[in-house]
Amino acid sequence: MISLWLETIVPEIALVLLGGVLVLLDAFAPRLRPAFAWITSAGVLMALVIRWSTAAPGPVWEGVLAVDDLGRFLDTYVLVACTLALLMADPYLSRTKARYGEYYGLLLWAAVGAMTMAKANHLLVVFVGLELLSIALYVLNAFHRESILSLEAGWKYLVVGAFSSAVFLFGAALLYGATGTLSLPHLASSPSANGTVAALAAALLASALAFKLALFPFHAWAPDVYQGSPTPVTAFLSVVPKGAALVVLARVVAYLNPQQLTPRWTAALAALAVGSMVLGNLAAIAQRDLKRMLAYSGIAHMGYALVGLVAFGADGVTGVLVYIAAYTFMNIAAFGAVSAFSESEEEPHLINDLAGQGWERPVVSFALSLSMFALAGIPPTVGFVGKFLVFRAAVNAEMVWLAVVGVLASLVSVFYYVRVVYYLYMKPLPKRKPAFSEPWAVKALSVVCVLAMLLLGVFPQALVRLSQQAAEFLGR
Amino acid sequence: MDFLTHPLSTMIFLPGVVGLLLLLVPSRAVSLHRWASLLASLATLALAAVVLHRFNPNLDGFQLTETASWLPSLGISYRVEVDGISILLVLLTALLQPVVFLSSWGSIQDKVKGYVVAMLLLETGVLGAFLATDLFLFYVFWELMLIPMYFIIGVWGGERRIYAAVKFVLFTLAGSLLMLVAILYMAFQYKAQFGVLSFAYSDWLALRLPMAEGFWHSPQMLAFAAFALAFAIKVPVWPLHTWLPDAHTEAPTGGSIILAGVLLKLGTYGLLRFNRALFPEAWAKAQGLFITLAVIAIVYGALVSWAQKDMKRLVAFSSVSHMGFIILGMFAGGVTATQGALLQMINHGLSTGALFLLVGVIYDRRHTRMIEDYGGLAAVMPVYTGTFLLATLASIGLPGLNGFVGEFLILLGTYQTRPLAAALGATGVILGAVYMLSLVQRVFWNALTHEENRSLAEITWRELASFAPLAVLMVWIGVYPTTFLSLSEKAVQKLIGG
Numbered sequence: 001m002i003s004l005w006l007e008t009i010v011p012e013i014a015l016v017l018l019g020g021v022l023v024l025l026d027a028f029a030p031r032l033r034p035a036f037a038w039i040t041s042a043g044v045l046m047a048l049v050i051r052w053s054t055a056a057p058g059p060v061w062e063g064v065l066a067v068d069d070l071g072r073f074l075d076t077y078v079l080v081a082c083t084l085a086l087l088m089a090d091p092y093l094s095r096t097k098a099r100y101g102e103y104y105g106l107l108l109w110a111a112v113g114a115m116t117m118a119k120a121n122h123l124l125v126v127f128v129g130l131e132l133l134s135i136a137l138y139v140l141n142a143f144h145r146e147s148i149l150s151l152e153a154g155w156k157y158l159v160v161g162a163f164s165s166a167v168f169l170f171g172a173a174l175l176y177g178a179t180g181t182l183s184l185p186h187l188a189s190s191p192s193a194n195g196t197v198a199a200l201a202a203a204l205l206a207s208a209l210a211f212k213l214a215l216f217p218f219h220a221w222a223p224d225v226y227q228g229s230p231t232p233v234t235a236f237l238s239v240v241p242k243g244a245a246l247v248v249l250a251r252v253v254a255y256l257n258p259q260q261l262t263p264r265w266t267a268a269l270a271a272l273a274v275g276s277m278v279l280g281n282l283a284a285i286a287q288r289d290l291k292r293m294l295a296y297s298g299i300a301h302m303g304y305a306l307v308g309l310v311a312f313g314a315d316g317v318t319g320v321l322v323y324i325a326a327y328t329f330m331n332i333a334a335f336g337a338v339s340a341f342s343e344s345e346e347e348p349h350l351i352n353d354l355a356g357q358g359w360e361r362p363v364v365s366f367a368l369s370l371s372m373f374a375l376a377g378i379p380p381t382v383g384f385v386g387k388f389l390v391f392r393a394a395v396n397a398e399m400v401w402l403a404v405v406g407v408l409a410s411l412v413s414v415f416y417y418v419r420v421v422y423y424l425y426m427k428p429l430p431k432r433k434p435a436f437s438e439p440w441a442v443k444a445l446s447v448v449c450v451l452a453m454l455l456l457g458v459f460p461q462a463l464v465r466l467s468q469q470a471a472e473f474l475g476r
Numbered sequence: 477m478d479f480l481t482h483p484l485s486t487m488i489f490l491p492g493v494v495g496l497l498l499l500l501v502p503s504r505a506v507s508l509h510r511w512a513s514l515l516a517s518l519a520t521l522a523l524a525a526v527v528l529h530r531f532n533p534n535l536d537g538f539q540l541t542e543t544a545s546w547l548p549s550l551g552i553s554y555r556v557e558v559d560g561i562s563i564l565l566v567l568l569t570a571l572l573q574p575v576v577f578l579s580s581w582g583s584i585q586d587k588v589k590g591y592v593v594a595m596l597l598l599e600t601g602v603l604g605a606f607l608a609t610d611l612f613l614f615y616v617f618w619e620l621m622l623i624p625m626y627f628i629i630g631v632w633g634g635e636r637r638i639y640a641a642v643k644f645v646l647f648t649l650a651g652s653l654l655m656l657v658a659i660l661y662m663a664f665q666y667k668a669q670f671g672v673l674s675f676a677y678s679d680w681l682a683l684r685l686p687m688a689e690g691f692w693h694s695p696q697m698l699a700f701a702a703f704a705l706a707f708a709i710k711v712p713v714w715p716l717h718t719w720l721p722d723a724h725t726e727a728p729t730g731g732s733i734i735l736a737g738v739l740l741k742l743g744t745y746g747l748l749r750f751n752r753a754l755f756p757e758a759w760a761k762a763q764g765l766f767i768t769l770a771v772i773a774i775v776y777g778a779l780v781s782w783a784q785k786d787m788k789r790l791v792a793f794s795s796v797s798h799m800g801f802i803i804l805g806m807f808a809g810g811v812t813a814t815q816g817a818l819l820q821m822i823n824h825g826l827s828t829g830a831l832f833l834l835v836g837v838i839y840d841r842r843h844t845r846m847i848e849d850y851g852g853l854a855a856v857m858p859v860y861t862g863t864f865l866l867a868t869l870a871s872i873g874l875p876g877l878n879g880f881v882g883e884f885l886i887l888l889g890t891y892q893t894r895p896l897a898a899a900l901g902a903t904g905v906i907l908g909a910v911y912m913l914s915l916v917q918r919v920f921w922n923a924l925t926h927e928e929n930r931s932l933a934e935i936t937w938r939e940l941a942s943f944a945p946l947a948v949l950m951v952w953i954g955v956y957p958t959t960f961l962s963l964s965e966k967a968v969q970k971l972i973g974g
Contacts (some may be wrong), residue, residue: 373623378623380616384616388612391656395664404657407654411650414645414646415642415646418626418645419642422638425590425627426630426637460547461546461548461549464549464550468549
């Protein structure tokens with residue numbers, strides 16, 4: 001008997017409708033365009049409030065949707081990331097003359113897709129969320145219709161995305177053939193969930209998610225897509241789908257991981273993690289474009305986060321959740337700075353062009369350098385807390401070697417992160433002065449991210465508690 | 477002063493908080509930045525004096541403990557306390573910081589705000605690292621020093637500053653990241669043996685990691701190595717010293733003073749505090765290796781110093797030699813040698829700090845550090861020559877000045893257990909006199925060949941004021957070291973005995 005648990009998905013419903021309203025407003029009341037960002041932000045914050053003011057009842061709708069602590073954590077994560085990306089978007093879009101309602105509508109739908117993925121307890125629901133997220137993002141990537149790079153980004157993400165969706169569906173189909181169910185809790189109790197077919201299916205599902213996470217060796221699309229997409233979209237793309245995919249992976253691992261599969265899973269995931277950390281960091285050293293560098297650094301960071309999933313258990317998942325929360329603030333601060341420093345979308349975002357900006361544009365530069373140190377995992381930033389927790393989980397799971405590989409990889413990463421700071425503060429300013437000043441919305445974004453990186457770095461207890469609660473629900 | 481309920485935490489965070497507040501003040505207000513930072517460092521010194529006043533040297537354990545809940549769900553707490561080993565180093569740090577601000581008054585003209593903020597944050601990191609007794613907290617403070625120092629070298633440094641700054645960061649991190657893994661490992665070993673997760677140093681003293689045949693099979697050896705690598709890079713122990721000459725030479729005067737005076741001591745402090753106490757069996761096994769490296773460092777550092785043409789580089793390499801003495805004293809064993817090593821940490825901070833300070837004085841006037849650009853300065857700057865001579869004599873260990881006491885105790889203690897190492901180490905004292913006196917000869921006594929040196933201005937009152945406290949302490953320790961040795965005696969006895 002299906003009860004109508006509509007009240008549990010009020011935030012999602014509201015955001016989908018708001019997205020539609022914005023698209024219509026763009027057509028019928030284009031004068032309102034400057035207000036779109038504020039309307040959207042207000043809607044997102046409202047959704048956040050509603051999510052936290054209603055209880056988390058656990059599995060609803062015959063158990064296909066898990067509105068639990070983990071889901072709530074991820075919703076918060078998605079909505080906060082969405083707000084930050086919006087702060088960055090408005091000045092950027094008005095500067096590049098692309099302030100259309102579709103942008104905000106698509107962003108909201110993508111967010112709802114990610115929220116659906118995060119709460120899905122059934123592989124088909126995961127798929128619905130995944131597609132909603134991906135299709136919205138294909139359009140957003142190509143939002144600069146005149147820019148060849150942006151079109152290339154959209155096209156690449158479409159091809160890779162469609163391919164990974166197909167792989168995901170194929171995996172789900174195999175799993176259904178092997179076990180007769182796609183509901184994750186049912187899979188856990190299914191006796192045939194350990195057979196060869198099920199293992200193959202799990203491998204396919206993991207590969208599809210690894211595409212979304214841009215893990216080595218499924219990462220090749222990331223640098224081009226990051227570089228070509230409008231910067232606020234890149235910021236969104238670099239955090240929201242990753243968090244959602246990691247949580248889906250965590251749920252799949254948790255339910256599909258009866259004793260027999262453990263060693264194989266662990267080995268495969270560890271290989272992905274090590275490959276991503278090593279390749280991401282080494283390739284990032286060679287980059288001269290800031291956005292491409294951040295793409296490779298993102299590959300490495302998903303490798304670190306995956307260390308938490310390899311270790312698994314409540315500790316590991318706590319680590320992953322803290323890690324993605326930390327990663328959001330660091331990465332969005334960095335992309336915010338990129339969006340403030342680039343004068344037009346045609347120009348490459350060269351690291352060289354940052355020379356001397358540190359003393360010219362103090363607020364954004366401070367945020368950018370702090371985010372670099374945070375990404376490098378240097379205390380007292382939140383980046384250190386995240387790394388500490390995932391490596392802690394690895395040591396706890398008696399995989400000291402994985403932690404050692406992780407810290408060595410992050411040592412390599414320090415080299416290229418510190419180089420950005422070097423250009424900002426230690427290179428003389430070139431003759432050419434910046435054409436426009438820092439938009440105040442980006443300044444505000446920088447301040448928010450700086451405070452978050454420092455406060456959560458010095459007082460991580462609240463974030464850790466929240467993540468532990470979310471992970472308890474899952475890690476049995 | 478009863479109202480001061482948390483003297484240690486107040487002392488640790490005062491500079492950092494003032495630094496963060498100054499960040500909000502516009503950079504035009506140069507004088508405000510200078511005065512505020514100087515006053516903040518003086519206030520920190522006053523707090524250090526309060527700590528010294530409340531410190532009871534007759535207790536051998538930690539005292540003035542201040543704790544707070546921090547990350548209870550992970551077994552991490554905020555815990556700072558002081559004992560006989562850290563008190564002297566805290567005093568040294570608090571003393572050198574005002575000296576740095578005074579010495580930078582004239583030499584740092586560009587981006588003053590950034591400089592004082594970085595220095596104040598650095599002081600918080602250093603004091604915190606000396607006082608933290610929760611290993612997680614220690615690690616946070618330890619790494620906190622990295623970013624300010626990167627900026628100090630990279631922004632206000634000499635010509636090759638970028639190379640030096642990046643090298644400094646990468647070397648330091650290479651060591652400390654492995655230490656982080658070892659810290660995590662220790663915490664879980666503690667949980668395995670005692671049932672609860674803890675990062676507290678005093679808890680870990682009860683933990684004995686297993687030893688086994690072969691390095692790779694022995695957890696205690698591996699953990700020892702991870703900690704030792706972090707600290708050995710910081711000291712630096714030969715052959716890990718290659719970052720030091722670059723960083724010391726390229727850093728601005730204030731940066732060099734803090735780097736040589738305090739940051740290097742964190743390495744030796746860490747070895748003594750953590751490696752010695754937490755891994756006694758591994759320590760015993762590593763003694764021979766470290767004593768050999770120390771002797772090599774003493775002789776090698778001295779010989780390389782002798783060959784330098786750049787004054788700052790000469791002083792930098794002399795640090796390699798002097799730090800070798802400290803390592804020798806610590807690893808040689810007994811109470812005498814360890815006490816000597818502790819005292820020598822202070823001495824090195826004072827005399828090398830003073831030397832960098834004084835080199836900075838003529839660098840500000842002539843903008844060259846090359847020895848050949850000077851000569852005959854004694855006739856032009858007699859007072860300056862006197863101060864430099866005092867610092868030189870303190871550095872080479874003239875009886876009656878501080879360096880002698882430390883080196884004597886180290887060699888005395890070492891001779892009892894390792895006579896050969898003591899004999900070889902003693903050659904370092906002779907070589908020290910050779911390269912330092914030849915520096916003085918070439919800079920101050922030879923003929924005045926460069927015309928531009930004739931008009932050099934004499935050392936100013938401000939520069940003299942920054943040198944004065946160091947000079948007083950050099951003589952004090954040289955004449956009556958008991959004042960300082962008695963502070964650490966009980967703690968060292970406990971460490972060596974237990």
